[in-house]
Amino acid sequence: MRIALMQQTARPLALEHNIDLIDDAAAQARSQGAQLLLTPELFGFGYVPEMIRAQVSPKQVEAARSRLLSIARERGIALVWSLPGTEAPDQRGITAELADDHGELLASYQKVQLFGPEERAAFLPGDQPPPVIHWRGRRLGLLVCYDVEFPEMVRAAAVRGAELLMVPTALAGDEASVPGILLPARAVENGITLAYANHCGTEGGLIFDGRSVVLGPAGQPLGQLGAEPGLLVVDLPELSEGPGAATADYLQDRRAELHRGWL
Numbered sequence: 404m405r406i407a408l409m410q411q412t413a414r415p416l417a418l419e420h421n422i423d424l425i426d427d428a429a430a431q432a433r434s435q436g437a438q439l440l441l442t443p444e445l446f447g448f449g450y451v452p453e454m455i456r457a458q459v460s461p462k463q464v465e466a467a468r469s470r471l472l473s474i475a476r477e478r479g480i481a482l483v484w485s486l487p488g489t490e491a492p493d494q495r496g497i498t499a500e501l502a503d504d505h506g507e508l509l510a511s512y513q514k515v516q517l518f519g520p521e522e523r524a525a526f527l528p529g530d531q532p533p534p535v536i537h538w539r540g541r542r543l544g545l546l547v548c549y550d551v552e553f554p555e556m557v558r559a560a561a562v563r564g565a566e567l568l569m570v571p572t573a574l575a576g577d578e579a580s581v582p583g584i585l586l587p588a589r590a591v592e593n594g595i596t597l598a599y600a601n602h603c604g605t606e607g608g609l610i611f612d613g614r615s616v617v618l619g620p621a622g623q624p625l626g627q628l629g630a631e632p633g634l635l636v637v638d639l640p641e642l643s644e645g646p647g648a649a650t651a652d653y654l655q656d657r658r659a660e661l662h663r664g665w666l
């Protein structure tokens with residue numbers, strides 16, 4: 404499977420401009436043979452939780468979703484996006500959704516681990532485990548940004564069978580330890596491939612790191628970007644090309660019934 408990750412700078416609340424960037428990326432990804440495009444957290448409206456809370460209506464979110472479903476259908480590419488929920492501003496979370504290349508919605512997820520006071524003031528946390536769906540011979544899971552830094556969240560996707568975890572993100576502040584240490588560890592300890600698509604540039608007063616990356620089941624980078632806008636296109640290894648005997652099978656070996664009583 405060939406996948407693509409979009410790394411761009413969104414303009415706060417400039418929905419048409421930001422979705423046009425996704426549309427351009429979808430066209431470019433499809434022309435390069437990608438079957439799926441992953442886009443960053445809250446990209447349609449930009450990573451501006453407070454402004455979203457105050458100014459984005461459920462109608463605008465619905466319009467964004469409908470446009471993104473059309474892009475998946477018209478460009479013929481599966482699409483993972485992240486938007487506010489469609490509920491009232493005081494009832495919604497941060498979501499990630501997956502549509503197939505016919506524009507059919509396959510999975511929805513609400514971010515469980517909100518990050519910082521601004522997100523917590525603007526959104527409600529989800530309380531459901533990550534969805535895992537079977538598509539084109541792969542089992543795909545969804546998480547959002549801060550979720551992926553928690554071993555429990557990635558483990559929840561892995562025990563539900565996820566082989567490929569798609570993570571829209573908004574990582575700012577030069578947190579090199581996240582793509583450099585935490586993400587490879589999450590991939591290795593669960594034997595899964597992890598795709599992490601970030602904003603880049605300055606948005607809403609934050610400087611985003613970029614550094615979007617795809618990591619294989621042994622934590623090896625299969626592709627990565629720097630700090631500039633770009634489209635990362637990666638051919639995923641066939642599932643038979645496992646992480647290799649050298650890697651311990653943590654998922655298989657873990658004594659979950661024992662650990663559960665300790666945590």
Ligand SMILES: NC(=O)CCCCC(N)=O
Binds near residue numbers: 576
């Ligand atoms: N949007 C987010 O969840 C940001 C997470 C940043 C976590 C970190 N370690 O800086």
